[in-house]
Amino acid sequence: MEEKKFVTELTDINEDLSQWYTDVITKADLCDYGPVKGTMVIKPYGYEIWEHIKEYLDVEFKKVGSKNAYFPMLIPESFLKKEAEHVEGFAPEVAVVTYAGGQELAEKLIVRPTSETIIGEMYSKWINSYRDLPMIMNQWCNVVRWEKTTRPFLRTSEFLWQEGHTVQPSEEDAVKNTKQMLDIYVKMCKDLLAIPVLSGRKTEREKFAGAVDTYGIEAVLRDGKCLQSGTSHYLGQNFAKSAEIKFLDRDGELKYGYTTSWGVSTRLIGAVVMVHGDDRGIKLPPKVAPIQVVIVPIASHKEGVLENTEKLAERLKNAGVRVFVDDSNQTAGWKFNQWEMKGVPVRLELGPRDIENNSVVAVRRDTHEKIVLPLDNIENSINDLMDKIQQNMFDIAKEFVDHNTFDVETMEEMIDCVNNKKVAKAYHCGDEACETEIKNETGIQSRVIIEECDDEHKCIKCGKKAKHKAYFARQY
Amino acid sequence: MEEKKFVTELTDINEDLSQWYTDVITKADLCDYGPVKGTMVIKPYGYEIWEHIKEYLDVEFKKVGSKNAYFPMLIPESFLKKEAEHVEGFAPEVAVVTYAGGQELAEKLIVRPTSETIIGEMYSKWINSYRDLPMIMNQWCNVVRWEKTTRPFLRTSEFLWQEGHTVQPSEEDAVKNTKQMLDIYVKMCKDLLAIPVLSGRKTEREKFAGAVDTYGIEAVLRDGKCLQSGTSHYLGQNFAKSAEIKFLDRDGELKYGYTTSWGVSTRLIGAVVMVHGDDRGIKLPPKVAPIQVVIVPIASHKEGVLENTEKLAERLKNAGVRVFVDDSNQTAGWKFNQWEMKGVPVRLELGPRDIENNSVVAVRRDTHEKIVLPLDNIENSINDLMDKIQQNMFDIAKEFVDHNTFDVETMEEMIDCVNNKKVAKAYHCGDEACETEIKNETGIQSRVIIEECDDEHKCIKCGKKAKHKAYFARQY
Numbered sequence: 001m002e003e004k005k006f007v008t009e010l011t012d013i014n015e016d017l018s019q020w021y022t023d024v025i026t027k028a029d030l031c032d033y034g035p036v037k038g039t040m041v042i043k044p045y046g047y048e049i050w051e052h053i054k055e056y057l058d059v060e061f062k063k064v065g066s067k068n069a070y071f072p073m074l075i076p077e078s079f080l081k082k083e084a085e086h087v088e089g090f091a092p093e094v095a096v097v098t099y100a101g102g103q104e105l106a107e108k109l110i111v112r113p114t115s116e117t118i119i120g121e122m123y124s125k126w127i128n129s130y131r132d133l134p135m136i137m138n139q140w141c142n143v144v145r146w147e148k149t150t151r152p153f154l155r156t157s158e159f160l161w162q163e164g165h166t167v168q169p170s171e172e173d174a175v176k177n178t179k180q181m182l183d184i185y186v187k188m189c190k191d192l193l194a195i196p197v198l199s200g201r202k203t204e205r206e207k208f209a210g211a212v213d214t215y216g217i218e219a220v221l222r223d224g225k226c227l228q229s230g231t232s233h234y235l236g237q238n239f240a241k242s243a244e245i246k247f248l249d250r251d252g253e254l255k256y257g258y259t260t261s262w263g264v265s266t267r268l269i270g271a272v273v274m275v276h277g278d279d280r281g282i283k284l285p286p287k288v289a290p291i292q293v294v295i296v297p298i299a300s301h302k303e304g305v306l307e308n309t310e311k312l313a314e315r316l317k318n319a320g321v322r323v324f325v326d327d328s329n330q331t332a333g334w335k336f337n338q339w340e341m342k343g344v345p346v347r348l349e350l351g352p353r354d355i356e357n358n359s360v361v362a363v364r365r366d367t368h369e370k371i372v373l374p375l376d377n378i379e380n381s382i383n384d385l386m387d388k389i390q391q392n393m394f395d396i397a398k399e400f401v402d403h404n405t406f407d408v409e410t411m412e413e414m415i416d417c418v419n420n421k422k423v424a425k426a427y428h429c430g431d432e433a434c435e436t437e438i439k440n441e442t443g444i445q446s447r448v449i450i451e452e453c454d455d456e457h458k459c460i461k462c463g464k465k466a467k468h469k470a471y472f473a474r475q476y
Numbered sequence: 477m478e479e480k481k482f483v484t485e486l487t488d489i490n491e492d493l494s495q496w497y498t499d500v501i502t503k504a505d506l507c508d509y510g511p512v513k514g515t516m517v518i519k520p521y522g523y524e525i526w527e528h529i530k531e532y533l534d535v536e537f538k539k540v541g542s543k544n545a546y547f548p549m550l551i552p553e554s555f556l557k558k559e560a561e562h563v564e565g566f567a568p569e570v571a572v573v574t575y576a577g578g579q580e581l582a583e584k585l586i587v588r589p590t591s592e593t594i595i596g597e598m599y600s601k602w603i604n605s606y607r608d609l610p611m612i613m614n615q616w617c618n619v620v621r622w623e624k625t626t627r628p629f630l631r632t633s634e635f636l637w638q639e640g641h642t643v644q645p646s647e648e649d650a651v652k653n654t655k656q657m658l659d660i661y662v663k664m665c666k667d668l669l670a671i672p673v674l675s676g677r678k679t680e681r682e683k684f685a686g687a688v689d690t691y692g693i694e695a696v697l698r699d700g701k702c703l704q705s706g707t708s709h710y711l712g713q714n715f716a717k718s719a720e721i722k723f724l725d726r727d728g729e730l731k732y733g734y735t736t737s738w739g740v741s742t743r744l745i746g747a748v749v750m751v752h753g754d755d756r757g758i759k760l761p762p763k764v765a766p767i768q769v770v771i772v773p774i775a776s777h778k779e780g781v782l783e784n785t786e787k788l789a790e791r792l793k794n795a796g797v798r799v800f801v802d803d804s805n806q807t808a809g810w811k812f813n814q815w816e817m818k819g820v821p822v823r824l825e826l827g828p829r830d831i832e833n834n835s836v837v838a839v840r841r842d843t844h845e846k847i848v849l850p851l852d853n854i855e856n857s858i859n860d861l862m863d864k865i866q867q868n869m870f871d872i873a874k875e876f877v878d879h880n881t882f883d884v885e886t887m888e889e890m891i892d893c894v895n896n897k898k899v900a901k902a903y904h905c906g907d908e909a910c911e912t913e914i915k916n917e918t919g920i921q922s923r924v925i926i927e928e929c930d931d932e933h934k935c936i937k938c939g940k941k942a943k944h945k946a947y948f949a950r951q952y
Contacts, residue, residue, distance in 0.1 A: 032598060034548040035555070036585060041598055044543035044613065051544065067520035068527065072510040072634055073618055074571070079511070092578050095550070097587065100571035100633075101622030109512060111573065111587075122508060122517055137520065142549055142618065146577030157576075158548055 010341075013279050017223045021274060022151070028282050028342045030269065031152045038150040038157035042266065045342070046153075048290035049269050050160065054140060056192050057162065057264070060184045064177075066136040066164055071118050073141070074109040079117040083242040086116065089209025093145045095157075111144040116210070116235075116261060119165045120243030127257065129248045130169055134177070138164040153270030154227070154476065161265035167245055167257040171236070174258035175213075178234040181262040182215040185230040193268065194285040194393035195219050195275050196401050197229060198471050200448035203428070205435040212236035218447045218471070219271040220401045224421035226447045227476040229271045232262035274476075275397055281341030283365055285393050286386035292322045293382060294339045296332055298351030308355050312348070312378065319379035321386075340365060345389050346382065366392050405471065411442075411460060414472060418444050423473045425450060429459035430467030437461060438472075447471040486817075489755050493699045497750060498627070504758050504818045506745065507628045514626040514633035518742065521818070522629075524766035525745050526636065530616060532668050533638065533740070536660045540653075542612040542640055547594050549617070550585040555593040559718040562592065565685025569621045571633075587620040592686070592711075592737060595641045596719030603733065605724045606645055610653070614640040629746030630703070630952065637741035643721055643733040647712070650734035651689075654710040657738040658691040661706040669744065670761040670869035671695050671751050672877050673705060674947050676924035679904070681911040688712035694923045694947070695747040696877045700897035702923045703952040705747045706740035750952075751873055757817030759841055761869050762862035768798045769858060770815045772808055774827030784831050788824070788854065795855035797862075816841060821865050822858065842868050881947065887918075887936060890948060894920050899949045901926060905935035906943030913937060914948075923947040 010027070011019040025031055030046030033039075042050065058068070074097060081087045090113045097109040112118065119137070127135060144158045153159075164181060168174040182199060189195040197217040207214035211233040218226040239245070240256040249255050276283040286292050293316060297309040309325055316323045324344075326335050332349070339347055349361040360378065362371045366389050373381045405423040408414040417424040428435065428446065438461050439445050450469045457466040486503070487495040501507055506522030509515075518526065534544070550573060557563045566589045573585040588594065595613070603611060620634045629635075640657060644650040658675060665671040673693040683690035687709040694702040715721070716732040725731050752759040762768050769792060773785040785801055792799045800820075802811050808825070815823055825837040836854065838847045842865050849857045881899040884890040893900040904911065904922065914937050915921050926945045933942040 032601070035552055035594065035597055036548060036550055039548035039550065041548065042546040044545050047545050048543075050546075067524075069520050069523050070518040070526075070636060072512060072515035072517065074512055074515065074620070074634065076511055095573045095576035095585075097571045098574045100620075101624070102568050109571075118511065121511055125508070144550070144576075148577070158550065160546060 010279065010281065013222070013277060017221060017274065020277065021270075024277060024281055024341070025152050025270075025273060028273075030273070030282075033152070036157070038147060040152045040156045042160070045290050046269055049272065049284070049288045050266055052288040053188070053192065053264070053268055054162070056188055057184070060188070061138050061164065064136070064180060064184075065134070066138045066166075068139060069137045070139050070141070071115050071122065073112050075112055075115075075118045077108040077110055079121065080110055082117055083210050083239060085238075086210040090114070090145075093147060095144045095146055112141075113143055113145045114261075114263075115139070115141075115143075115163055116165065116239055117243070120239050120245060120259070123165070123167055123257075124244045124246070127167060127245055127247050130250055133169045133247060133257065134166055134173060136164065136166040136177075138162055151270075153266055153273070155267075159265050159267065161263050163261060163263040166260045167240070168260065169247065169249065169255075169257065171258050174236075174260050175234050178213070178215055178232045178260045178262070181260070182217065182232040185217050185232070185262075185264055189217060189219075189229070189268075190394060192285065192287045193272050193275075194287075194390055194397060195229075195271060196394060196398040198226065198401070198423075198448055200450060202231075202448055203430060203432075203435060203446045203468075203470060205432045206446060208233045210235060210238050212238065216448050219275050220404065220423055220473075221274045221476060222400070222421070224404060224418060224423055224473060225476045226423065226471070226473040227267070227271050227274065228447075229268055230262075230264035233260060235259040235261065276343075276393060280337070282343035283393070284343035284345060286345045286390045289343065289345050290322060291324045291342070291344045292386060293324075293346045293348060294344045295323065295325045295348045295350060296335050296339075297325070297327055298332055298349050298354075300327060302352045304355055305350065305352060309350050312350060312360065312375070315379060316382060319383065321379070321382055336363075346385060364389055366396070409460065411438075414444065414460060415442055418442070418473060423447070423471050425469060426460040426472050427453065427457040427466035427469050429462055429464045431459075431462070431464075434459065434462045443474050444472050445475055447473055447475070486755065486757065489698070489753060493697060493750065496753065497746075500753060500757055500817070501628050501746075501749060504749075506749070506758075509628070512633070514623060516628045516632045518636070521766050522745055525748065525760070525764045526742055528764040529664070529668065529740070529744055530638070532664055533660070536664070537614050537638075537640065540612070540656060540660075541610070542614045542642075544615060545613045546615050546617070547591050547598065549588050551588055551591075551594045553584040553586055555597065556586055558593055559686050559715060561714075562686040566590070566621075569623060571620045571622055588617075589619055589621045590737075590739075591615070591617075591639055592641065592715055593719070596715050596721060596735070599641070599643055599733075600720045600722070603643060603721055603723050606726055609645045609723060609733065610642055610649060612640065612642040612653075614638055627746075629742055629749070631743075635741050635743065637739050639737060639739040642736045643716070644736065645723065645725065645731075645733065647734050650712075650736050651710050654689070654691055654708045654736045654738070657736070658693065658708040661693050661708070661738075661740055665693060665695075665705070665744075666870060668761065668763045669748050669751075670763075670866055670873060671705075671747060672870065672874040674702070674877070674899075674924055676926060678707075678924055679906060679908075679911060679922045679944075679946060681908045681915075682922060684709045686711065686714050688714065692924050695751050696880065696899055696949075697750045697952060698876070698897070700880060700894060700899055700949060701952045702899065702947070702949040703743070703747050703750065704923075705744055706738075708738035709736060711735040711737065752819075752869060756813070758819035759869070760819035760821060762821045762866050765819065765821050766798060767800045767818070767820045768862060769800075769822045769824060770820045771799065771801045771824045771826060772811050772815075773801070773803055774808055774825050774830075776803060778828045780831055781826065781828060785826050788826060788836065788851070791855060792858060795859065797855075797858055812839075822861060840865055842872070884948075885936065887914075890920065890936060891918055894918070894948070894950060899923075899947050901945060902936040902948050903929065903933040903942035903945050905938055905940045907935075907938070907940075910935065910938045919950050920948050921951055923949055923951070
């Protein structure tokens with residue numbers, strides 16, 4: 001049967017996920033390489049995924065009182081130096097503007113790698129009293145981090161993201177906000193991207209430069225590696241002190257605020273590709289797919305086929321479905337492969353016999369299942385089918401994570417586990433140097449903490465009293 | 477009466493529009509100055525206006541087949557030099573990255589002042605056949621142009637905009653696209669911003685560097701100056717040739733494409749402020765107002781007032797109205813002034829007597845008219861009222877433009893006209909040098925062409941045969 005003859009020039013996904021990824025992202029038309037090394041062009045088919053993520057998050061952010069704003073991209077070099085750990089974290093990878101308007105600048109300007117410092121500067125000006133708090137703003141923007149090794153969506157010199165920055169009146173409020181935003185990210189990954197992320201607090205070693213605590217979400221890839229897909233930071237009073245963000249509290253005392261920041265980026269598109277892809281190409285969850293349904297007319301030269309295809313497309317469009325008719329002059333088989341590679345959740349095949357039977361053949365991208373659907377009420381059938389696909393994609397990914405995380409008790413077990421493409425769960429003392437030893441010796445890092453522990457567990461590495469149990473994996 | 481006692485610290489708008497603008501934009505909380513000279517922070521109250529413009533345009537762009545994408549911000553310096561006129565136009569105002577990742581770069585990178593060159597580079601790679609055309613992409617992004625004299629929203633070193641770039645198979649298609657996008661801008665200004673713009677083709681002198689033709693929209697300000705508020709360029713084959721954008725046409729011939737580009741920026745927010753403002757502050761059209769209705773409880777300590785205010789707010793929110801309750805402990809008079817200054821279209825005052833009468837007092841920002849509205853069916857009354865305000869704001873602005881544009885026949889008349897804060901309509905030979913003379917001698921420039929002319933009219937300046945009739949004004 002034609003639809004089984006898929007021929008792709010993709011690398012075997014089980015052999016080499018990394019090469020498969022490199023192959024598929026340009027073939028599926030998600031992106032292209034920019035002229036400057038390390039940069040990428042996000043093509044419309046990739047960009048629309050980002051638009052759906054934005055729409056979803058924008059609503060959720062506004063529900064918790066966040067408002068969008070826009071802060072300048074160019075930051076005085078001196079700002080970056082205000083917070084010691086922050087400068088250490090970012091200085092090696094910033095891009096610097098030294099000339100502008102035909103003149104050498106008196107002070108060099110940094111292209112923002114993140115906006116903590118400049119937003120802090122403005123907040124310190126705007127915030128006077130407890131009545132001004134909480135202050136919660138978010139911006140959708142580009143940032144630049146000059147990375148040595150780059151890969152489209154996952155790590156590029158410039159990327160798009162949102163960065164939320166808040167000032168809270170107390171530690172309690174700030175920690176609450178940090179966790180609340182993490183929850184929004186977890187829910188978005190589940191609802192929209194069908195990705196069951198590992199989530200939780202990061203260890204001292206893995207936290208953001210200058211943060212008190214960093215919380216993160218991690219996507220588990222089929223090779224057992226983890227991909228950091230979003231972070232939410234509790235910054236304590238560190239940034240408030242360096243930026244002088246003070247407020248007059250109800251009790252008449254002048255206090256430093258407690259700040260948080262949180263962000264997700266276009267890396268999420270890479271996560272979707274990596275988590276759901278298979279040997280036929282990418283697989284997009286219906287909720288973010290730019291094309292949810294592709295209609296391929298069969299024997300389109302026959303009377304009424306194209307006309308009925310258009311009619312069907314129109315009905316689905318009116319029902320809010322993102323639909324595309326492929327009436328190009330390629331063979332049906334070529335089209336089937338092409339749209340499977342591009343990850344369209346549902347393919348509809350409509351030919352003379354289907355029209356006669358007042359039905360259409362639907363093929364699911366997730367299960368390859370073929371179903372005959374009556375044309376009456378097709379709008380509801382398609383919407384139901386997309387809900388099922390969305391749910392099934394999450395369930396499959398969840399099952400994968402559940403079946404690929406294992407408790408380990410020795411370093412040997414951990415190395416075995418990770419080498420066998422699984423994620424390890426292990427007790428650790430929490431000591432930064434001890435974790436660095438693990439990393440240096442094995443390439444394995446903690447991802448997020450599963451639970452703190454008070455009991456008698458021992459650190460997998462040094463044997464001292466364990467502080468927590470965490471996920472360990474290689475990072476992507 | 478309290479609501480008439482408005483006290484603002486704004487400069488008299490009729491005396492000095494420019495200073496009034498500078499006063500009002502920060503007081504109304506639209507923006508603040510960034511730490512680097514010439515940069516600005518767009519605060520949430522200003523940014524939301526931009527969000528409404530984006531939402532509107534995004535729908536219109538997609539209707540004509542445009543898709544959003546994202547191209548890298550950093551452009552190799554050599555790209556800018558590909559098109560001679562283009563480099564001349566932008567070279568003096570670019571910001572240049574010379575260091576990145578701790579190293580001096582082999583090739584300097586330009587922060588995009590516009591993206592013609594880099595998008596052209598990608599298009600040349602993506603376009604092969606007539607089947608790939610038209611190619612229509614748009615991006616919402618930041619650009620940097622290092623200007624000497626800056627003013628928030630109107631001219632800042634960095635600003636937000638959208639830039640659409642298309643490749644068309646023929647001159648006819650390209651010119652059609654150029655005009656079609658101009659029409660979308662004109663309609664958006666009318667429908668959303670209540671601004672009746674002057675629109676049309678620009679003269680040779682005023683067109684975009686490298687364009688064959690530039691079309692523009694111009695807002696007429698109350699001091700008779702014009703503010704360029706958007707442009708749509710027909711670039712002919714100029715950019716296609718420098719970027720090597722070629723396609724195999726139906727006839728088997730390899731041809732250069734015809735390109736267009738079009739953009740509007742956050743300058744539109746400045747236009748809204750300038751066009752509609754009055755001595756009490758800014759005045760926002762309901763369609764873009766972040767707060768459409770502010771409810772001020774009267775005698776809020778009295779039983780039931782706050783409760784009923786909240787109930788009313790809830791009803792309006794559910795009807796899709798953007799509503800804010802000002803229950804701060806300022807006086808009612810202070811609040812009235814404050815919200816008038818911030819341009820909220822409708823103020824509702826709800827006190828014990830209103831509650832008793834099952835009604836509410838509505839005050840229009842545009843006419844200062846006070847109306848008593850029954851609480852029954854208040855949702856519809858408010859939506860109707862907002863429609864009326866939106867229409868009235870446009871009508872008033874339109875009347876202003878109609879009453880402030882005059883035909884002039886001599887240079888003396890033109891200077892008089894412009895010095896009297898009116899826009900002049902005059903015949904001109906179209907010669908660039910002749911127009912430059914007008915500019916140099918009087919500060920007056922052509923804005924857009926009203927009509928071409930074949931008949932016996934003479935150039936207002938040199939007396940030679942006129943080529944067109946155009947609007948002349950000082951530019952903001």
